[in-house]
Amino acid sequence: MPRPSKNEVPPPAGHVWIEEAAQRMSLTVQTLYNYRKQGKGPQGIPWPRRLAFNIAEIEAHLDERRQRAIRPTRLHESRPAEPRLARRTRAAA
Template sequence: MPRPAKTPTAPPPGHVWTPEAAHRMGVTRKTLWNYRSLGKGPKPVVRGRKLAYPIDEIEAWLEEQDNPKPDAEHDARPPEPRLPRHTKSAA
């Protein structure tokens, strides 16, 4: 006898599962997973074997991306010093 189809569990109140969070953020699920492993983006909550993202943290993260703080630290490399150009001497 076939098993009845499982109905997907609802996320906790005020949260969305990973596919919906990625859709709201405008990124792929893979990018969202990479953000999680790098410690960037909104912080998920583990529910069983799934990740639930708080909607208010997604909105706050999107707002921060649209309006970055002027004194915010960034992870870009500092500019390298320019070396003087060697010119050919006229001999």
Template sequence: MPRRPKRKPPPPRGCLWIEEAADRVGVTVATLRNWRHLGKGPMSFMIARRIVYRITDLDAFVEGLYQAALNPPPNPDMRPPEPRLSRRPRRAG
């Protein structure tokens, strides 16, 4: 007799499993896993070997990205353009 595939239990109230969180944020599951490994992206935690994201944390992360796009920080490496130099060689004299 073939085995039935295991069903995932529903996530805790107010939370999403990593697959649903990736859909909500608009990235792949691999991207969320990479962000988790690097320590960036939305806050996450584990329940019984499953990665869980709170919906409020996901929404706050997306809102933070939106606000950063509206108000980009000034780039400290930018400097004013340098004056153009003439290409003609100077005449001695």
């Protein structure tokens, strides 16, 4: 993680730096980098040597996550149950 500088540059208006964005989303900074690379989370804008995230995009992403938690699209991710086959009985000899 970068060392905090003495002359902290403020983020652009309506944005936060990646560290604060990760804290707001309850994620680690590395997870937020991974989400950005995979296209899952809010897309940050590159700023000289940093990433800035739009606060409205963070809130929209959190709202979407809450909605999916309330109303999941699928019951679960596992395979459907396979039908049971009848047991073969041994023929009496």
